[in-house]
Amino acid sequence: MIASIIIAYIILLQPLASPPVRDYHCKDCNVILVSLDTLRADHVGCYGYERDTTPFMDEFAEDSILYEQAISSSSWTRPAHASIFTGLDPSEHGILLYPRSGRIENDSVTLAGVLRDNGYSTASFNGGGFMNPSNGFDVGFDVYESYGRNFKNNIKASKEWIRDKRGERFFLFLHGFDIHRPYNLFKYNRFINYSGDYDVLKSCRPWDNFPSDDDELDYLVSQYDAGIYYVDLMMRDFMEFLDEEGLMNNTVVILTSDHGEEFFEHGSCDHVDTLYDELIHVPLMLRIPGYGGARVGGLVPASTSIMPTILDIVNASSPLGFNGSLLRFVNGRPAGAVHVLSETAYRPNPMHKTRQSWKSLRTSSHKLIYVEGVNFTRYELYDLIADPGEQEDISLTDKGSFSRLNDLMREHGFSVPEPEDTDLDDETVSQLRYLGYVL
Template sequence: MTAVVRETSTQPTSRLRLKDVFVLGAWWGLVTGLVEGAGLLGLQHAGWLNWKMAQMSVAREILWVSPVADLLLFAGLALSICTLGVLIPAIRDSRVLGFIFALMAVFDWGSLSGRLRIPAVVMLSLGLATVWTRWFVKRPENRLRNMRRSLPWLVATAVVLLIGVQGSRWMAERQAMAGLGPANAGAPNVLVLIMDTVRADHVGIYGYNRATSPRLDRFARQGVLFENAISTSSWTLPAHASLLTGRFPHEHGAQTGPYDGRYLSLAEEFQHRGYRTGAFSANTYFFSRASGFGKGFVRFEDDFTSVRDMAARTLYGRKFYDFVLQRLGYDDVPGRKRATDITQSVEHWIGASGPRPFLIFANYFDAHDPYLPPQPYRSRFSPGKTPGGALNSFVLRLNLRRPEQLQGEIDAYDGAIAYIDDQIGSLLDWMDARDLSKTTIVVILSDHGESFGEHGLLMHRNALYRETIHVPMVMRWPGHVPENVRVASPVSIASLAATLLELTASDNAAQFPGPSLVPQWRAASPVPSSDLEFPLAELAQFHFELEKQNPVYSGSMRSVVTPHWQMIEHSALGAMLFDWSTDPGELHDLAANPEGRAVAQGLSRCLHDNPRKLDEKQCGVEEATEEKH
């Protein structure tokens, strides 16, 4: 009887040796990370992540990044415990250590989807960690012995995943390059530079009163500028799908979730024609492999390209950002790629490859909220030293605390455009120095705009007013695209694909319906409005509780822009009509007056009958337009 009492009183309070503390920490770190990596990837693929977790997408690299990160985290914790154990010996008790590591593991796994509230995850973790600890302390030496035996296998699994994932990506790129057929002699390079979230009226050559874009302004005078380029949506995912496929959102389907690859993309088309194809994205949330855009690109650099980015995509990396960094005043997007990073990556890839022609899509993300460009750009247009950062959709800061903060946001946003402009200028200089400019079609444009209080809205993906869909678009190819030409007609960014195919003499233009924009500058006089196809923009409903003030909360939206009108149709609220040519701020809704009603009805009928074919004849807007203008 006495022997039993001694056993039950001493075993649960046994102190672990230092090496056993590290074994316990390493074992739990690797197990936690292996489950975390597989869980994040699986939940993302199944569409079971909540919106916040899904924004920070993951790729196959997470399968080895999570184990390595959690191994370092848990080993660091073990080291801290051993150090603290000098002062507090009881902390090395098997019950305490077993409970701590098990608690961290279960909390990690329970938080992966983001759908369980933190208190629920904590309660679940406490319960399961307690159960595991009771099991562990019954025979701690046996449990530790099994852990020591299985630890090399866990390490080997992580190493195999690292080599397998990175090796397969390297091999896939090598095989893709080796499988390229011959390119046509004299085929031009194609470089598409996307300034994410840059609205046209904040660019100098579009009439802005600040010097935000001196390099783009100079570039525009060397080619064709589209004064009224219209995006196909007011946010990144559907707009990029349109750029790559030449299709509108209702066609390509990437309105609320990843693009499913239903249409041939520019990357696939140019790869088939012997081009090296590369994508370099700073918007790793919605222009990424996880968003469905990897197909056809030999190289796609999005996430997992830096230690900061890798750490930020693990579960505890995300929690560290949410609960520590933000409280210490860090407001930026974790692991954010700067314009400098994108420019350097593009230059390196071009320089390291052979003589084949290339197609590159590069996304610059610095003008996206939170507006926090590096100095001196951040304060370039502001009397204050640190404007910007008040709006941050990544931490759901969707409104301003004080009205006077708005000007600071605009100042920092303009500074971000200036920063992108400098970096694009640096890339163009680099190409000039290597005699690449004459053989390269360069397109600089934006995917969508931004709201700064117009119509009571902030940021984007909230409506389809002009400030969110009117974007800069400029094209240059010396000797083939004329210099210093401005096209006034409204055009869609979805026409980029057909335009590039015509410029590069492709015989597969039927896959990209267009229309091509080449006739816009080749015509001796402006293309008659009767021959124009009107740009279409679409926005699916986003029923997000924190954004009830946004029109898109209560229904989907579609917009059509003519040389004078913009009609916005809301699925629940009806149509609005603006004469943007005389009312660029779209302050006066004309849909209710007799003339405006006729125009709105004609455009609405077109949208429902054949949204792919929107023109004056189909929509019946000739008479109303002629009468007013």
């Protein structure tokens, strides 16, 4: 009896065995990267949204690695996608100042280029506009085409290209603007009945058609949600196609977004202008064949980590290595990044040369924002645990957190590149005006 007790006691004293570290690599698998432009994380069901906007994506998440706190490098299309394609922060790749600034240069090391060098056929079917090849997003792609902002048309072209590449390793970048303004997918609005006369097609820009009451705001948000629901339907159709083609067992699929959308959480709507979480907290899910779902709760950089993560998963030879791969967080060691940087810069009046530059440094518990404009600078600090909506600036009261985050921000420097303005061709200007941009 005493011997049994002693043995049991010794067993209890032994350290608990760590769970086995899973190998999430999928060497030589196909890769499909899907960017759902303007999708904020908190309007996705598996990220906690109460409306049933994403029934398919919620199912997709069950078999994927879902990163709960994925933060974009910027709050508008060009710099965020440039980070996705190069793995660099906006101040490094130089595409930052809205609306015209810089391009991905032809000799840049890009995700598509590295995969092509590793024997992949590469193609993109995208929504055009800021994603047009004049901005350098075609670097490294064998095929780079836009069939308009509509996701459905670009999915159709993607299917045809995939069938043509049967038996070859391929990388596909798929993108669409259906969630973006103008919120015109009325027949997919399952979320609210509205009988007023608010013109949602003219909402938010040029900043003179804001909702006048809660009913109009609810209607505006419901139209945004209708776009999400529509894209979710299109994604279900596309994934069913992959299954029918027998590609699910050898294809890695990544779902993400470049930025979110504001609906007056901080006094305005649309995107570009700020770095609050409604604009930079984005969904990020990785589906790797042969592995079930997992949720990573820690903070991670969304945009800059996609390139090294994909190259790591497929074990591609890369001149940049895999530094920054998100696979290191999957097994909980470490739980997440220490901090994530985001940047944006824009001209408040497109006719003038004046500008505002924003930079944020976000940790798991706090966010420091630095704003630099003409003849002024401003800091904002938020406790994201007590104040997740970022409504109470504590930069003057929490000196310890302010000093710690400000030191980290200074280590990274703060500079906005000054490239020559990039001329936009007539087709790009027309596409951007349709999306509601003032140029």
